[in-house]
Amino acid sequence: MTDPAQYRPAPGSIPTEPGVYKFRDPSGRVVYVGKAKNLRARLSNYFQDLSQLHPRTRQMVTTASQVEWTVVASEVEALQLEYTWIKRFDPRFNVKYRDDKTYPVLAVSTGERIPRAFFYRGPRRKGVRYFGPYSHAWAVRETLDLLTRVFPVRTCSKGVYNRHESLGRPCLLGYIDKCSAPCVGKVSEQEHREIVKGFLRFMAGHTDAVVRDLNARMHEAAAEMDFERAARLRDDLQAVQKITEQQAVVLGDGTDADVIGVWADELEAAIQMFHVRAGRIRGQRGWVVERTEDGDEALAELLQTFLIQFYSDAVEQEESAAGLEEKIDRRGVDQESHQSTPWTRDDGIHRVVPKEVLIDREALDLERTKEMLGTLRGAAVDLRVPQRGDKRALMETVQKNAKDALRQHKMKRVGDLSARSQALQELQEALGLEQAPLRIECTDISHIQGTDVVASLVVFEDGLPKKQDYRRYHIKEAAGDGHSNDVASIAEVTRRRFARHKEDVRALPDEADEARFEDEANPEQEQQRRFAYPPQLFVVDGGAPQVAAAQAVFDELGIVDVALIGIAKRLEEVWVPGDDEPLILPRNSQAMYLIQQLRDEAHRFAINFHRQQRSKRMRASELDAVPGLGQARRKALVQHFGSVKKLKAASVEEIAGVKGFGPKLAQACFEALHGADGGASKS
Incomplete structure (x- = not known):
């Protein structure tokens, strides 16, 4: 301090x-x-x-x-x-505008060869169109279930699709006509993309054409006495109308606007945003943030900062996605519907920033904030507080949502906040630290009988995981050729982490260079910053030997301002360097829970990485290095002989008899399977 x-x-x-x-x-x-x-x-x-x-x-x-x-x-x-x-x-004490929950969305993977629609939560990815967010998961699934009656797009995962493609028969959805079954050629890729095109247009708000088309086809079927088809089209029409009714009109003038309300107490503030497009509420989002100052002026400044950060991030994401348009067009995805959605670009205007932004109080420097939003949009933005009418009524609804969101957040988080604070305080007292360990790092080793030896490094800040700072390591010096030394592996990871810390401190750019307004963010420098400062506490998974090995590295590198402990699995003992006896924390203490959570997270992260490496090694084939032999030919080769064992028993002449294989390629495959000497003796 x-x-x-x-x-x-x-x-x-x-x-x-x-x-x-x-x-x-x-x-x-x-x-x-x-x-x-x-x-x-x-x-x-x-x-x-x-x-x-x-x-x-x-x-x-x-x-x-x-x-x-x-x-x-x-x-x-x-x-x-x-x-x-x-x-x-990414300063630790700046207000973080984190969603108060992860909203579910309906996603369409337009970047895939055979696009699919699916329920999704999480960060946005390139090559995927998103619709929502929805307030509940069931709303996404109900919408998808209803729409696949009219637009039978693929909804299965890649694994399910590949399995049914190889089996040559569709899944249940294909049999009941809720999927067009492109996996078995029931429709061509182009025909399936036309179905996806209709799905995207409907979700983008072009519903009238779909309703008219279904009505016309229903009456046509009835006129032709095809009552079964007419009844099915009637059910499809009812499904479409049900989805349309769920997006009720709230502003009769077809307004495109974002409506933002804030509700705050002395410590935190909840922000709610309704996305209104063509007069309909198309999405709702919420954030809860900590307050750093009291008073109405501080709330006005918080709202101003939120507006700049939210829309700047949205425009940045939109611009990064704009590069997909050429790729999407090349693959045949509906270009027109891709551009017609309110979230994409049109003539240089960023649609993620709407024409109107309605707020419940005046932001600090309202005119300058409006000017900056106009710059982001590429056109004028009307930023104001609604005073009367439908827009004022909608604003009151948004404020009620913000008030309720803050109340729910308080009920949910009060235990978590107090528990984390108590855990950090208990650790500080138990280890005799000058200040609470706000940043803690933990490492663990994973392998099976000395193969694929890897390590993990997980980071907790303020008692919560900071996953963007996680690291994975291949053990290079302390393992290999089927042997592994866990103690030496801990020493190697510790040395690499803190040697990197010392290098990155020296490699940081000059402060004068940082201060330049024109300076662009450099991803390489950003990675350096994450390791340029040490944790307050470093935890190794293990007992006294592992702690002693890590301490020897600290002494070697001159690391004196980082506390070091080890956590032994058997009795959950905490080992401190130089002590012959472990430190026993109460089993039910918050400090013990936090250390266990750290250790378990490091263990999980290390095991996942180990499994990836083991799976990658096991998937490697002796035929991978054969020039001119791609995946399709390898598959044809194994299918022709029925098994790898029979393939290895085949002669060069038998391999050459497979369609697409000549004598030269057959000889190369034989030598890859048996070695050059074996190939010479059998050819």
């Missing part, structure tokens, strides 16, 4: 112009980024009596050891630079 008075800038040295500032900890890591109209006035607030500061702000200034700033020409530039630095440095 540091005293802010020790690094407080000299009186009069802080400029009064607009700018962006960074607080760094003793390791040089950026822990907070902020902006200000007047840098001197804003930074002075951080160096007042600690008892007057918000608890989170107090923790930040006592964690930091220096502050630096960059002056910019205007407040808009300050907004842009703040967003850039938050993305680049």
